[in-house]
Amino acid sequence: MYKKLFYVLAIMIIAAFVPVYSHAAGPLEGRVIILDPGHGHGTSPAFAGYIEHIRMLVLAEKMRDILEARGATVLLTRENHIDIPLPVRPVMVNKWALEAIRNERIAQLNSIQIPEYEQGCVYALQADIAQLDHSIAILDKILTNPQVYAPIYMNTPFDTTRTRVIHPEWRRILELQNDPLIRYNFMVVSLHSNATGTPVDTSINGADVFLSTNCNVLNTTYFAGYSHADVTYIFADMLLDGIHNIGIRRREITPFHWMIIRETNVPAVLVENGFHTNAADRAKLQDDNFLARLAVVYADTFEQYFAAITPAYAEELTTIFTPGQRLYLERTMHLFASTDTATRVCAIAPQAVRVVGTYGQNWVQISTWLGDKWINLWHR
Numbered sequence: 001m002y003k004k005l006f007y008v009l010a011i012m013i014i015a016a017f018v019p020v021y022s023h024a025a026g027p028l029e030g031r032v033i034i035l036d037p038g039h040g041h042g043t044s045p046a047f048a049g050y051i052e053h054i055r056m057l058v059l060a061e062k063m064r065d066i067l068e069a070r071g072a073t074v075l076l077t078r079e080n081h082i083d084i085p086l087p088v089r090p091v092m093v094n095k096w097a098l099e100a101i102r103n104e105r106i107a108q109l110n111s112i113q114i115p116e117y118e119q120g121c122v123y124a125l126q127a128d129i130a131q132l133d134h135s136i137a138i139l140d141k142i143l144t145n146p147q148v149y150a151p152i153y154m155n156t157p158f159d160t161t162r163t164r165v166i167h168p169e170w171r172r173i174l175e176l177q178n179d180p181l182i183r184y185n186f187m188v189v190s191l192h193s194n195a196t197g198t199p200v201d202t203s204i205n206g207a208d209v210f211l212s213t214n215c216n217v218l219n220t221t222y223f224a225g226y227s228h229a230d231v232t233y234i235f236a237d238m239l240l241d242g243i244h245n246i247g248i249r250r251r252e253i254t255p256f257h258w259m260i261i262r263e264t265n266v267p268a269v270l271v272e273n274g275f276h277t278n279a280a281d282r283a284k285l286q287d288d289n290f291l292a293r294l295a296v297v298y299a300d301t302f303e304q305y306f307a308a309i310t311p312a313y314a315e316e317l318t319t320i321f322t323p324g325q326r327l328y329l330e331r332t333m334h335l336f337a338s339t340d341t342a343t344r345v346c347a348i349a350p351q352a353v354r355v356v357g358t359y360g361q362n363w364v365q366i367s368t369w370l371g372d373k374w375i376n377l378w379h380r
């Protein structure tokens with residue numbers, strides 16, 4: 001039911017919006033894809049000559065080549081075989097995301113032509129940047145000494161008693177997942193291959209995706225409002241079909257609380273690209289040509305996925321306005337004096353505002369510190 005709903009939704013969105021969505025240089029231009037080749041030396045035992053952390057790094061490198069060729073920015077949590085401790089990887093991801101938001105805010109600040117006419121914007125953006133600097137400093141603290149600081153800020157070791165309250169600093173960092181720059185342009189893929197428990201059952205094969213959702217009761221209490229499941233499910237569904245089509249059987253999409261999908265403020269999935277304890281899956285994962293085809297499946301999936309979700313944001317906004325209603329602006333938006341993009345007066349940082357009225361499909365009038373102004377939902 002859940003799956004079918006998202007599938008139908010994705011198709012509707014693609015059908016309705018793809019024509020208006022164009023790319024400048026490469027279909028993945030502006031997208032940031034973070035690859036986490038799971039494990040590292042000494043953390044994934046060899047099985048019949050297969051070593052997971054080596055093959056997943058080969059896959060990540062092939063993915064990086066093709067994704068970059070299609071215009072994406074690709075970041076890896078490790079580029080060699082040295083193991084990166086688990087809590088460090090989500091912190092790296094979160095820091096990349098916060099730095100990207102910070103860069104966007106600075107660009108917005110620098111785009112203000114006459115600061116004395118736009119003091120409200122200047123102050124709002126400066127406050128935002130100061131908060132981001134503060135959060136980045138906390139992430140740096142954890143990176144410097146993960147043994148001491150990871151357990152203070154993060155839910156590690158994972159609290160299975162469901163009594164732990166999220167640290168306010170960490171909540172602030174995770175809430176930035178709702179910034180549209182991150183939500184609609186970033187994705188983390190943690191790359192793994194699977195093994196059955198002991199005794200090993202070599203008959204089990206196939207690919208799985210894990211994602212973090214509110215459906216998981218262990219997450220609900222700690223991360224109330226976790227919002228990535230809607231987008232990551234679309235990606236997972238498309239990906240498993242693509243992997244199935246090149247010969248590794250589609251298995252399940254499972255809500256879970258692995259650290260890399262749980263403690264990140266970027267939409268994240270953990271993919272088991274087949275079972276290395278199964279001879280047929282293992283032979284494919286050992287084959288560089290197969291990994292090259294798998295990398296193409298990922299790249300194609302990213303193209304479909306971003307095309308499917310990005311216009312959803314505008315649709316989400318256009319359906320909710322009535323005068324007097326409180327509206328939360330998820331990104332910094334331009335303010336216009338009238339319903340004409342030539343009348344830009346300022347920009348407004350993410351915040352709650354009151355709706356005054358609407359005009360057409362895309363214009364919403366809001367109450368601001370400069371009086372009633374207009375925002376355009378399609379204007380970026």
Ligand SMILES: [Zn+2]
Nearest residue numbers: 038052192193
């Ligand atoms: Zn693994």
